[in-house]
Amino acid sequence: MNELEIKELWQTTNEKLEESFVINRKNTEDITRITVHNLLGSMKPIKYFALLVGILWVGIGGIFLSSIYLNSFSEANKFFLFSASIQVGLTAMALFTYLYQLITIYQVDITDPIIRTQEQLARLKTSTLWVTRILFLQLPVWTTFWWNETMLTDWSILQWIVTLFFTLSFTLIAIWLFFNIKYENRRKKWFQLIFSGKEWTPLMKSMELLEQVEEYKD
Structure with a gap:
């Protein structure tokens, strides 16, 4: 085998290796796109469930609270009314976030450039963090909805201390989680x-x- 034949063989081998590399990279990308699409699809049932529960909760709660505000506000337990209003309001905010997430998941296309899919995943990540923060803000009102005016006159100091301890604790936990639920803490x-x-x-x-x-690819 002379020098020219060796060079031709070397060039042919390099071309085949490069072609094989391109094919493998393309196959890897295609498989990854399909896998990502399937992974995101597995998130849909829980999103639908949260959306359904949220609609029922906000719908029924909204009708009930509207009736109280319109017909019996003066006689209503204000602690319950305002606590329930905050809870329903925060749930409504979370509801719109879940709807946004579902729309985003359906917009992900396996034929899109990877950079676009990464942007969509980043939006899903950010909205997931935010909806969790919002839902945890409900913690304090779960400790106040049962308060009533008789507490102001009939309760002892010990009862107030215990009650305020739980309310303050839940409030501090909610605030701490709101500010600390961020992607940088994902390893904790x-x-x-x-x-x-x-x-x-x-x-x-x-x-x-x-x-x-x-x-x-790099």
Whole structure:
């Protein structure tokens, strides 16, 4: 085999290797897109369930509270009324977030560029963090909805101390979670305890897969 034949063989081998590399990269991208699409699809049932429960809760609660405000506001227990109003209002905010997430999931297309899919996943991640913050803000009102005016005259100091301790504790927890639920804390145990299951894990796996594809391309 002369030098020219060796060079031709070397060039042919390189071309085949490059072609094989391109094919493997394309197959990897295609498989990743399908996997990501399936992972996001697995999030839909829990989103639909949350949306359905939220609609029922806000709908029934809204009608009930509207009736009280319109017909018997002066006689109503103000502690219950305002606590329930806050709870229903926060749930309504969460409801719109879940609707936005479902729309975003359906907009993800396996034929889109990876950068666009990553942007959509980033929006899902951000909205998931926000909806969790919003829902945790409900904690304090779950300790005040049963308060009533007789507490002001009939309760002892000890009863007030115990009651205010729980309300203050739930308020501090809600505020702490609101400011600390962020992506930077995802490695911490308390964060992983809150964020697990079908609303978070598929999203994280999808983001990791797309990051791996980008690294592979580089």
